[in-house]
Amino acid sequence: MNRKTLSKWFDSSFYVIGFASTLIGLAILAVLILDILFDGAGRLGWQFFTSYPSRRPEAAGILSAWIGTVWIMVITALLAIPLGIMAAVHLEEYGRKSWLTNLIEINIANLAGVPSIIYGLLGLGLFVRAMSLERSVISGAATLAILVLPIVILSTREALRAIPFSIREASYALGATKWQTIRHQVIPAALPGIMTGIILAMSRAVGETAPLITIGALTYVAFLPTSPVSAEFPFISFQGLFDPFTVLPIQIFNWVSRPQKGFFADAAAGIIVLLIITFLMNAIAVWIRHKYSKKIRW
Amino acid sequence: MAFKVKDFNAWYGEKPALKNVNFEIPEKSVTAIIGPSGCGKSTFIRCLNRMNDLVPMFRVSGEILYNGTNINSNNLDVTELRRRIGMVFQKPNPFPKSIYDNVSYGLRIQGISKRGILDKVVEESLKKAALWDEVKDRLNASALALSGGQQQRLCIARAIATEPEVILFDEPCSALDPIATAKIEDLIMALKQYYTVVIVTHNMQQAARVSDDTGFFMMGELIEFDITRQIFTAPSNKMTEDYITGRFG
Numbered sequence: 001m002n003r004k005t006l007s008k009w010f011d012s013s014f015y016v017i018g019f020a021s022t023l024i025g026l027a028i029l030a031v032l033i034l035d036i037l038f039d040g041a042g043r044l045g046w047q048f049f050t051s052y053p054s055r056r057p058e059a060a061g062i063l064s065a066w067i068g069t070v071w072i073m074v075i076t077a078l079l080a081i082p083l084g085i086m087a088a089v090h091l092e093e094y095g096r097k098s099w100l101t102n103l104i105e106i107n108i109a110n111l112a113g114v115p116s117i118i119y120g121l122l123g124l125g126l127f128v129r130a131m132s133l134e135r136s137v138i139s140g141a142a143t144l145a146i147l148v149l150p151i152v153i154l155s156t157r158e159a160l161r162a163i164p165f166s167i168r169e170a171s172y173a174l175g176a177t178k179w180q181t182i183r184h185q186v187i188p189a190a191l192p193g194i195m196t197g198i199i200l201a202m203s204r205a206v207g208e209t210a211p212l213i214t215i216g217a218l219t220y221v222a223f224l225p226t227s228p229v230s231a232e233f234p235f236i237s238f239q240g241l242f243d244p245f246t247v248l249p250i251q252i253f254n255w256v257s258r259p260q261k262g263f264f265a266d267a268a269a270g271i272i273v274l275l276i277i278t279f280l281m282n283a284i285a286v287w288i289r290h291k292y293s294k295k296i297r298w
Numbered sequence: 299m300a301f302k303v304k305d306f307n308a309w310y311g312e313k314p315a316l317k318n319v320n321f322e323i324p325e326k327s328v329t330a331i332i333g334p335s336g337c338g339k340s341t342f343i344r345c346l347n348r349m350n351d352l353v354p355m356f357r358v359s360g361e362i363l364y365n366g367t368n369i370n371s372n373n374l375d376v377t378e379l380r381r382r383i384g385m386v387f388q389k390p391n392p393f394p395k396s397i398y399d400n401v402s403y404g405l406r407i408q409g410i411s412k413r414g415i416l417d418k419v420v421e422e423s424l425k426k427a428a429l430w431d432e433v434k435d436r437l438n439a440s441a442l443a444l445s446g447g448q449q450q451r452l453c454i455a456r457a458i459a460t461e462p463e464v465i466l467f468d469e470p471c472s473a474l475d476p477i478a479t480a481k482i483e484d485l486i487m488a489l490k491q492y493y494t495v496v497i498v499t500h501n502m503q504q505a506a507r508v509s510d511d512t513g514f515f516m517m518g519e520l521i522e523f524d525i526t527r528q529i530f531t532a533p534s535n536k537m538t539e540d541y542i543t544g545r546f547g
Contacts, residue, residue: 096354097354164391166387166389166391167391167393167394168352169349169352169387169391170387170391170392170393170453171393171403172349172352172380173347173349173380173384173385173387173457174380174381174384174403174404174407174456174457174460175377175378175379175380175381175404175407175408175460176407177377177407180407184403184406184407185393188395189393189394
């Protein structure tokens with residue numbers, strides 16, 4: 001073979017190899033999903049969502065797990081989103097270039113890559129022990145908030161940086177202050193990007209197991225955190241923040257480690273629920289990005 | 299006189315951008331600033347409303363007096379200065395909001411939110427910017443849906459809305475086609491009855507058409523400043539003559 005035919009051969013064979021590599025990833029995912037659907041689809045139903053865990057697999061459900069997940073997600077979002085956005089706005093809009101801001105930036109980028117169990121140990125030491133918050137909703141949510149904070153900060157900064165300088169100039173030239181420019185122009189224009197980052201961060205948090213097990217979240221919970229609203233005075237209660245909890249991934253982990261065959265079906269059904277939640281969140285993120293990238297052209 | 303520029307120098311870090319500039323810009327007339335790329339004409343016009351404050355390492359010496367006040371003085375409120383001295387930029391830069399919100403933004407940030415006042419100012423500003431007839435039926439449409447020339451007139455309306463005394467134009471037509479350019483030029487000539495206008499332009503014909511006075515900058519220095527007709531027919535400096543006859547630049 002001469003050189004020309006050889007490079008042609010390489011050209012086409014690399015296409016095949018690349019395509020095959022892509023397929024392998026997709027095929028494994030497809031097998032996994034099919035297997036789980038096969039095992040768990042039968043367990044999905046009203047009873048599964050409204051029952052506490054039980055010794056009998058056919059009576060067990062994810063009530064305490066999904067309500068715990070909702071609690072944890074809401075509190076994590078309330079903690080991580082304002083903190084993350086404010087930190088990003090400061091770094092991007094106010095921070096002057098100096099060795100200190102450089103150090104902070106490198107640290108945030110590194111924090112995004114730290115294994116999640118390390119955050120669990122931090123949460124255990126800081127929230128559970130030092131602040132005596134026990135193994136409560138607030139401890140778990142605070143731990144996850146710290147875990148996703150770097151992701152929120154990085155994606156918010158990315159979104160802020162994508163806003164052209166000319167928009168800021170236009171605002172300043174009309175006599176706006178820096179804060180007015182950020183509040184009325186930069187943040188609204190960056191909002192789709194910020195939202196996308198937040199949803200992706202939350203979809204990471206929803207599947208986290210290790211840090212919550214590390215801080216001592218329970219694996220068998222047959223009660224719910226105190227409801228935040230009630231029919232009696234004063235109608236609103238924050239007691240739920242300090243109650244023990246479990247979340248979906250922990251419940252699944254618990255069922256997988258049980259010897260009885262029936263719990264396998266429960267675990268598979270739990271996985272389906274968790275997968276649907278993550279897919280939905282990611283789909284919303286993709287949809288927001290798609291919708292606004294079309295609408296705004298600079 | 300609207301502006302008096304006295305012994306004015308400017309630097310980007312260590313690099314000098316303007317050297318010892320001295321001249322006066324008259325009120326309610328159009329003053330053009332011309333010169334080759336990198337001559338400091340944009341730097342100069344951006345000193346008049348202190349937009350260069352946004353550039354790190356930028357510093358100045360000397361004075362620019364606006365109605366007798368030194369605009370670089372420390373106790374001057376720069377947001378108030380920019381409200382009185384509006385600016386239109388090279389590339390149209392409308393906010394990614396509705397036409398109405400673009401024009402009313404300058405008032406909103408001053409805390410004016412009465413719908414009646416805003417409606418009136420939006421209409422008057424768009425009329426003065428010769429855009430009202432084209433957009434009056436779609437004030438809530440996105441400003442980004444307008445054509446380039448319309449966007450630039452929207453930016454002019456936005457600048458007019460805060461009732462400035464001066465409007466600065468930094469190469470306002472360089473991103474526009476000839477028809478849109480002609481409209482902006484007509485507009486600039488009409489605006490001088492209400493406002494002091496300063497325009498930086500690359501285009502010498504444009505300077506000749508629209509301005510009453512012209513300043514020629516080169517290498518950060520003001521080479522010549524005179525009545526426009528004088529500059530374009532009988533410049534007193536050899537470099538000005540070479541530039542306007544197209545021998546360089």
